Structure formats: C-alpha cells, structure tokens
Amino acid sequence: MTPFLEVTDIDIAYPPKRVVEGVSFKMAEAAIGCLLGPSGCGKTTLLRAIAGFEPVQRGLIWLEGVELSRPHWTLPPEQRRIGMMFQDLALFPHLTVADNVAFGLRSWKAAERWARVHELLNVVGLDEYAQRYPHQISGGQQQRVALARALAPRPRLLLLDEPFSSLDVALREDLAHEIRAILLREGIGGLLVSHDQFEAFAFADQIGVLNQGRLLQWDSAYNLYHRPADHFVADFIGQGVFLPGRMGEGSRVCTELGDIDGIPPAGCAPGDPVEVLVRPDDVTHDDSSPLMAEVVERAFRGAEFLYTLKLDSGARLLCLAASHHNHQAGQRIGIRLEIDHLVVFQRALGAMNEA
Amino acid sequence: MPLKRPSVQWPWHGLLALILLGLAIGLWVATKRVNYEWRWARVPQYFFYQAEDTQAAPVAGTINKINPNGAYSQVDITPANGGQAVSLTVETDTLKVKIGDPVAEGDGIGAQRHWKIGPLSWGLWVTIWISFVSGLIGLFIGLITGLCRLSPNPALRGLAVFYIELIRGTPLLVQIFIFYFFIGTVLNLDRIVAGIGALALFVGAYTAEIIRAGIQSIAKGQTEAARSLGMTAAQTMTHIVLPQALKRVLPPLAGQFISLIKDSSLVSVIAITDLTKSGREIITSSFATFEIWFTVALLYLVVTSLLSQLLFWLERRFARSD
Numbered sequence: 053m054t055p056f057l058e059v060t061d062i063d064i065a066y067p068p069k070r071v072v073e074g075v076s077f078k079m080a081e082a083a084i085g086c087l088l089g090p091s092g093c094g095k096t097t098l099l100r101a102i103a104g105f106e107p108v109q110r111g112l113i114w115l116e117g118v119e120l121s122r123p124h125w126t127l128p129p130e131q132r133r134i135g136m137m138f139q140d141l142a143l144f145p146h147l148t149v150a151d152n153v154a155f156g157l158r159s160w161k162a163a164e165r166w167a168r169v170h171e172l173l174n175v176v177g178l179d180e181y182a183q184r185y186p187h188q189i190s191g192g193q194q195q196r197v198a199l200a201r202a203l204a205p206r207p208r209l210l211l212l213d214e215p216f217s218s219l220d221v222a223l224r225e226d227l228a229h230e231i232r233a234i235l236l237r238e239g240i241g242g243l244l245v246s247h248d249q250f251e252a253f254a255f256a257d258q259i260g261v262l263n264q265g266r267l268l269q270w271d272s273a274y275n276l277y278h279r280p281a282d283h284f285v286a287d288f289i290g291q292g293v294f295l296p297g298r299m300g301e302g303s304r305v306c307t308e309l310g311d312i313d314g315i316p317p318a319g320c321a322p323g324d325p326v327e328v329l330v331r332p333d334d335v336t337h338d339d340s341s342p343l344m345a346e347v348v349e350r351a352f353r354g355a356e357f358l359y360t361l362k363l364d365s366g367a368r369l370l371c372l373a374a375s376h377h378n379h380q381a382g383q384r385i386g387i388r389l390e391i392d393h394l395v396v397f398q399r400a401l402g403a404m405n406e407a
Numbered sequence: 408m409p410l411k412r413p414s415v416q417w418p419w420h421g422l423l424a425l426i427l428l429g430l431a432i433g434l435w436v437a438t439k440r441v442n443y444e445w446r447w448a449r450v451p452q453y454f455f456y457q458a459e460d461t462q463a464a465p466v467a468g469t470i471n472k473i474n475p476n477g478a479y480s481q482v483d484i485t486p487a488n489g490g491q492a493v494s495l496t497v498e499t500d501t502l503k504v505k506i507g508d509p510v511a512e513g514d515g516i517g518a519q520r521h522w523k524i525g526p527l528s529w530g531l532w533v534t535i536w537i538s539f540v541s542g543l544i545g546l547f548i549g550l551i552t553g554l555c556r557l558s559p560n561p562a563l564r565g566l567a568v569f570y571i572e573l574i575r576g577t578p579l580l581v582q583i584f585i586f587y588f589f590i591g592t593v594l595n596l597d598r599i600v601a602g603i604g605a606l607a608l609f610v611g612a613y614t615a616e617i618i619r620a621g622i623q624s625i626a627k628g629q630t631e632a633a634r635s636l637g638m639t640a641a642q643t644m645t646h647i648v649l650p651q652a653l654k655r656v657l658p659p660l661a662g663q664f665i666s667l668i669k670d671s672s673l674v675s676v677i678a679i680t681d682l683t684k685s686g687r688e689i690i691t692s693s694f695a696t697f698e699i700w701f702t703v704a705l706l707y708l709v710v711t712s713l714l715s716q717l718l719f720w721l722e723r724r725f726a727r728s729d
Binding site: 103104105128129130132133134135136138139140141142143144145146155156158159201202204205211 | 626628629631632633634635636637638639640646647650651654
C-alpha cells in the first residue's frame, strides 16, 4: 500500500531557529493521527507546513502521490484540498452559520451547495442554527460549525490545530470522539495537534510524539505507553518513574526491587547502568509481599488511589491500588511488581535526577 | 459606608451654563466696544431671495383691459397696428400701468416674482458635492493604496509609501496650489477638477493608512481559514478580509470624511465658489462680516453633525452582526 500522506525528513526554520528538524512519518488513507507534544515542540508548525502555510527548508511533503512542499516551493493552501480546523476556530464573523459552511463550496452549483450545507449541519446537529451568526451560538456549537465548514468541500485530509483547547475537559473528549466518528463515516483522514494525551488517545489511531522539533516516535497509543522509544516519550505519556538499575546476565536487569526480565537496549553490556520504567499499574499492592515501601503521598482517584511510595533506598515509586486499600501517609505497605514488558533505557551519567 | 455615593450633578450643569453665558456676554460686550451694528436681517436673503422678472410689452399699443385676479393681474394690450390682443400676467402690486395707457414695445408693465437660490445655499451645495465626489474618489485611491501598502511586491509597496508620505508631509493648501497652478496648467484642467483632484489625493493618503490598519487588524486565522477552504489570496481579500476590515474602520473613515468637508474650504483659494468663497463674496456686498462668518461656520457645523449622526447610526446597524 502506498502511503497517503508522506512527510519525509523535513526541516522548518524561522531563521535562525530551526523549529522542526528531520521529521518523517506516513499515514494511510482515511487514517486518523495525532501530533502530540509539549508547547513549543514544533507540532503546530509541522501541521501548518502540511496545510501549506509554512515553507519547508528541507525534505518533502506528499499527499496521494502529489508533491505539496519541497524546499523553495510550496503548493498554495487553496490547491491542496486539505481542510483545517483552527485553534481559534476563525469562523467568519460577518457570515451566518450556513454561509460559513457554504464558503468553501463557492464553485458548486447552488442546489448541490445548499444540500451539502444542510447535510453537514445535520451531521453536527446544528441545522436549526443555520441563519445565526457565529457570535450568537455557544463555544461547542462554534466548534461544530468550524468542523462542518472544514469538511464541506470534501477535503482529502482534515488538519485540526488544538481545536478543543478552549473547551472544558468533559466536552473535549466527547467532541474528539464525535469528530472521529464523523471523519470515519465521511472517509476523510484526520491529523490532530494536541498537547493533551487523553485527547490524542480519544481521537487518533496513530500518535507521533514530538519534542524540541523532533519526532521521537510515531506509533499506536498502546505502543507509546508500553513500548516508548525513548526516555522523553516514556516520561511524557502516562505516569511512571525511572528506577535505576544495572544490566545483569542476558536479559536480566538488577534493581533494588529484584531482578526483572526485560529487553536490554542495543549496545548494553552486563554491568552497564540502566533505568527501568515503572508505571503506576505495574506496581500492585500486596499485603503478603515481603517488599515494603512507605506511603509518602496519596491521591484519591475515585475507583483507585494513586500512592507515591518511598523505597528504603529513597527512590520513589507510583502505585495504583483499588480504593478500598485505604492507607495513610507514613504507613508501610507491601508491594509487588507486575511488569509485562519491561522498558529499559541506557542511563546516561548525570541523568539520575530525572523522574 | 457605601463605596459609591450618588454624585450630585446639578452644580456642574449650573457651572457649565454660567460659563457659556459668560462667553456670550463677553462676545456681546466685545462687539459693543467696536460699535458693531448687527444686521442679522440681511442674512436670510443670501439663502433664498425673490427675484423680480420684469414683464415688458411685446408690442406697442394701448392697455385695453386689466383683469385683477388676487395677487396676479391679467393685462391685455391692443396692438397699435391692429391684430390680436396680447395678454400678460404680472403681480398686482408691481403693476405700473392703467387702462388706456399707451405703451411702447419693451415698456415695463409689471413684474413676476419667483424664489431664487442665494449664494450661501449655492456655496453650501458646492461644498457638499465637491466633498462627496472627492471623498468617493479618495476612498477608492485609499483602498488601492492601502492594498499596495501591504503588497509583497516591493515596487507597489514603495510607491504607496512614497505617495502617503508625500501627501501627509505637505500642507493641503500647498497641494491645492500645486495641483491647480502646475498640474492644472500642464494638463489644462478645469479649476473644479483640480480642486476635486487635490482633495481626493489628500484624503486618499489618509484613507490608505486607515484601510491598511483595518486589514492588519483582521486575525491571520481568517485569511488562513479562507485559503484552506480553497480561496485564492485575492478572493480571500475581497470576501473575507475587506468586508470585516471596512466595517471596523468605519468610525475613523467617517472622521476622515468629516475632516474633508471642513478641509474643502481651502479650495476657495483657487476661486471655486464653495461655502467659504460665497461667504467672502457676500461680505464684500453686505458688510455683514460677523453675521456671515458665523452663519458659514454654523452651516459647516450642521453638515458635519448630521453626517456624524448618520455614520453613528450606520455603525450601530453594522455592529449587530458581530
């Protein structure tokens, strides 16, 4: 299968600063992806380059086998057939909801145009608001209008630049699910930019984690969580702590919690210092376990407690325990490690203070 | 203790009334001291006056019959050489003949009066239409220049900056002289055309800056949204950016247009009979210097305040859709 969207080794710079460096990834047709990263990591710039608003200094962007961007050449945004939902929505304040949605359909015949407008307003549940102006509807409704407007001309790909960031958390995930469903139904691919991993998990099948302009990993949410490719991804996705250890024989890693089987990073010799990623759900509470730790902090999460534990060595650990295991700070509790895939990174000297 | 006491307003209104009254008294005393004699009654005739049209006998003959009919009288003249009686209508109080009077051809029988527009009204009209036409042309020039000012093309941008700086850095009076005496002579322009041209170029430069600011005030996202929906840069400008920008710059544009009405008084220096020039001409014949200048000022004030009311209303109407 040839990839639908293909981003190959691109650099984007606002001289003298390089904002995106050597990013490559591929997406299949009608696939839904997400670029995830902290603010300032270059994810929005990357998205804008795909939309055609930023030129690339190096590399290529292809869509459906057609070149969109190369150094010193950028196909104008209006010729890319890529829709975009903006962070500030950018609805046209002087046009009604219906005219906003119809805006991208200027070349269509009137009958087809209005049929499409009503079809989309029905999809997003706003047909009765067609004659309102954007300032006369709520934030969530504006979001839907922006979606309908972007989808109306049947783009090949929809780019979403943190469009949910102005909404409250509950509405955010609902809308992410809803838009995902609409995209799947319309058979349009989507690429979301977000700094919120739960939004990313709710929306996308494939997620790319960016930091400081580099794409660290392009993978499924499951793999990002369980098989992070590097220290930053492991730290950024989900919670967890890095426990220092040392490589033993074969695939054994020796830690203060005992020897654990894991896949050693390439080029690791026995005796090398390593760190082991321990997620809160890898640590279970077991009163009968000989391994003891002191409760330092606890956070009630409803169904469970998130305990911060201190080991005898002083290292910290997070533990997720069912909420009927109610322990106070200062208590010593028994714990057990239940790690399916052990994530081991080579420990650089001086990286000890992380986590 | 209440944080905000209802403030007492009336003493301040009283003070305002006193100050205004003081100014009026001062003015009155000042004119008394120079022994100025106010002749306000002379002013209205310069707005409208009754012109008398003398009705002359078309033929020599005798007045045969005078048939009074209210304010008008019908006068029949029997021609001396025979033939059909000729009849004339004149206003009764202007009648100069009696029945039986002989008249020669061209003798005045009486007059018909009719209202004519006086020089002040005419001058006001000239001021209004010159301002309107130059404002319209200036808006067009400003729009084009404002767009050029934002163009990525350095030649267009440079030209726009050059024009704006040139106009904003020189006095309008000098521009009018240059336009009339230099450009007007070279291109053989009528004085009205030269006056309108100078005003339009002047207002165009200021309008360009207003429009540029308006365009720049529209969020970049609006342009990007339109582009990603398949519009070219030019379509985006006409359908998305300009409609919003023009709405936003309506108040400063209105201010500019109101200024233009006042600035148009300067075209009187190239002998265009606008309101100011009319005022000056009337003073030479009426000697009512104070009255005429006050009247001229009041007329400008009436026009500009009516216009600002209209634009205020327009602005509120437009504001409904944002």
